[in-house]
Amino acid sequence: MAHVIVNEGLVDEAFISERCDLDEYENWAAFVADPQHSPDVLEAVTRVPAGDLRAAARLYATARNAAIYYGLGVTEHSQGSSTVMAIANLAMATGNIGRPGVGVNPLRGQNNVQGSCDMGSFPHELSGYRHISDTATRQMFEQDWGVVLDPEPGLRIPNMLDAAIDGSFRAIYIQGEDILQSDRDTKNVAAGLAAMDCVIVHDLFLNETASYAHMFLPGSTFLEKDGTFTNPERRIQMVRKVMEPANGLQDWEVTQELARAMGLGWNHAHPSGIMDEIARLTPSFAGVSHARLDAEGSLQWPVNEAAPDGSPIMHVDGFARGPNGKGRGRFVVTDYVPTDEKTGPRFPLLLTTGRILSQYNVGAQTRRTANSVWHAEDVLEMHPQDAENRGLGHGDWVRLASRKGETTLRLDVTERVAPGVVYTTFHHPETQANVVTTEFSDWATNCPEYKVTAVQVTPSNGPSDWQRDYGALSRRARRVVVAGAEPAE
Amino acid sequence: MSAAGTGERLRYMADQIARNFAAMGEDEAIAATAEHIALFWDPRMKAAILADDPAHLSPIAAAAIARLAATRT
Numbered sequence: 001m002a003h004v005i006v007n008e009g010l011v012d013e014a015f016i017s018e019r020c021d022l023d024e025y026e027n028w029a030a031f032v033a034d035p036q037h038s039p040d041v042l043e044a045v046t047r048v049p050a051g052d053l054r055a056a057a058r059l060y061a062t063a064r065n066a067a068i069y070y071g072l073g074v075t076e077h078s079q080g081s082s083t084v085m086a087i088a089n090l091a092m093a094t095g096n097i098g099r100p101g102v103g104v105n106p107l108r109g110q111n112n113v114q115g116s117c118d119m120g121s122f123p124h125e126l127s128g129y130r131h132i133s134d135t136a137t138r139q140m141f142e143q144d145w146g147v148v149l150d151p152e153p154g155l156r157i158p159n160m161l162d163a164a165i166d167g168s169f170r171a172i173y174i175q176g177e178d179i180l181q182s183d184r185d186t187k188n189v190a191a192g193l194a195a196m197d198c199v200i201v202h203d204l205f206l207n208e209t210a211s212y213a214h215m216f217l218p219g220s221t222f223l224e225k226d227g228t229f230t231n232p233e234r235r236i237q238m239v240r241k242v243m244e245p246a247n248g249l250q251d252w253e254v255t256q257e258l259a260r261a262m263g264l265g266w267n268h269a270h271p272s273g274i275m276d277e278i279a280r281l282t283p284s285f286a287g288v289s290h291a292r293l294d295a296e297g298s299l300q301w302p303v304n305e306a307a308p309d310g311s312p313i314m315h316v317d318g319f320a321r322g323p324n325g326k327g328r329g330r331f332v333v334t335d336y337v338p339t340d341e342k343t344g345p346r347f348p349l350l351l352t353t354g355r356i357l358s359q360y361n362v363g364a365q366t367r368r369t370a371n372s373v374w375h376a377e378d379v380l381e382m383h384p385q386d387a388e389n390r391g392l393g394h395g396d397w398v399r400l401a402s403r404k405g406e407t408t409l410r411l412d413v414t415e416r417v418a419p420g421v422v423y424t425t426f427h428h429p430e431t432q433a434n435v436v437t438t439e440f441s442d443w444a445t446n447c448p449e450y451k452v453t454a455v456q457v458t459p460s461n462g463p464s465d466w467q468r469d470y471g472a473l474s475r476r477a478r479r480v481v482v483a484g485a486e487p488a489e
Numbered sequence: 490m491s492a493a494g495t496g497e498r499l500r501y502m503a504d505q506i507a508r509n510f511a512a513m514g515e516d517e518a519i520a521a522t523a524e525h526i527a528l529f530w531d532p533r534m535k536a537a538i539l540a541d542d543p544a545h546l547s548p549i550a551a552a553a554i555a556r557l558a559a560t561r562t
Contacts, residue, residue: 159531333513334512337509443502
């Protein structure tokens with residue numbers, strides 16, 4: 001699309017000259033204008049007809065307002081970060097950013113993933129997306145908390161698991177996430193958890209990760225706690241407790257008790273005090289408080305002196321890069337680097353995994369509801385041609401295998417998937433679709449490449465060895481043993 | 490995965506970062522790869538890749554690691 005927009009003169013020259021770094025733009029424009037990036041050349045790779053791609057590029061570039069919305073189908077690839085940067089390039093090149101009705105809008109995978117990111121849940125950042133190596137920011141926290149902070153980044157989940165297996169990462173506190181079922185390459189996750197000295201799982205239910213927990217802390221639902229959730233348009237919204245938590249404590253109280261038990265003097269009385277601390281230490285949240293959220297309903301950060309009522313639109317008169325958030329837009333050259341996960345004679349099909357409407361993620365919550373009537377098990381979708389070539393019929397038990405592992409599930413023969421591609425969900429622990437997915441991940445973020453796994457599908461007459469072993473482990477892990485009594489098998 | 494396995498993983502990660510910056514041109518790609526590893530890798534990962542034999546790495550990744558080593562001395 002960028003090739004067409006640049007070569008057909010559809011760029012917004014006024015926006016680029018006013019808002020973007022011109023040298024970086026020229027460099028990027030020369031790169032995308034190269035004939036090797038034309039729709040005709042790339043048709044063989046993308047399978048998108050060149051005419052359709054040209055039409056899409058012209059439509060996007062010439063519309064009065066054009067917005068890009070994208071989901072996990074963009075990010076869960078080894079090139080996910082490159083694609084996000086390529087999307088930002090397109091928006092800047094056509095002036096479709098920084099005003100109402102346009103922009104780049106990621107549709108996040110969970111209700112509060114935006115809030116978690118905002119609060120520095122990345123291993124290299126403090127709240128407000130400030131790198132831990134930034135001395136001034138770090139000192140602000142050190143003075144407020146009375147501690148010394150390590151200026152180096154921490155580990156991401158896959159690297160934590162590898163470090164656990166190597167013996168240098170020994171304990172983990174997992175809150176509201178079921179990494180055994182949701183992360184890629186389940187055997188690697190299981191080996192990492194099993195190698196740790198202390199695994200604490202804090203969740204609503206005994207999820208699959210809890211099978212490896214040394215300690216389980218019961219969580220509270222959104223109806224049992226106060227706080228905020230932040231949605232993908234940076235809108236901070238109140239969450240209000242409507243009933244006392246059945247376990248006796250809200251999640252933040254459990255975490256605070258754990259900190260106190262480890263000798264830290266945490267002494268918050270209410271989440272509003274935690275928000276006051278966030279506002280004190282995070283410039284983009286400086287004007288946020290529970291009192292304001294109560295009075296105004298919601299606020300979109302940044303909320304501070306420069307934007308006292310919040311910021312419905314980002315990048316209005318500058319980009320975050322540079323001093324005072326008024327920098328010039330940066331065009332980044334993003335070449336297509338194919339994944340190393342390749343189909344071949346042993347694994348000739350491409351598996352992509354995803355979610356369906358009636359089940360949420362690993363299903364820890366939704367499998368316990370009547371939604372399971374709509375989706376009682378994970379099934380494998382396969383094109384009729386591929387099914388016929390393998391002598392497989394609708395509803396058959398099949399073995400889904402990759403170089404990492406195998407599982408069994410029922411077949412759904414459907415034209416919803418293209419020939420050569422199979423699709424399944426990861427909602428059910430009996431299937432554990434991530435036994436099959438690989439260690440490959442995005443080059444910059446290490447987001448697992450859930451959308452690309454080379455697989456083979458063959459007839460099956462029962463569960464795989466992994467499923468049998470895991471079923472036994474799961475039953476053992478959930479036994480309730482009364483102190484002093486003989487454990488029952 | 491054994492320590493050797495983790496070593497291979499880190500080499501793969503460094504090479505993958507370098508490949509994705511390669512279109513920027515060699516000098517910029519080396520600088521960007523070194524900066525990325527400095528900003529996003531945990532100290533034990535940095536120590537492991539710095540101690541590794543650069544012959545196992547692609548030329549851009551090897552040059553980035555050499556640059557990283559030079560900034561740490």
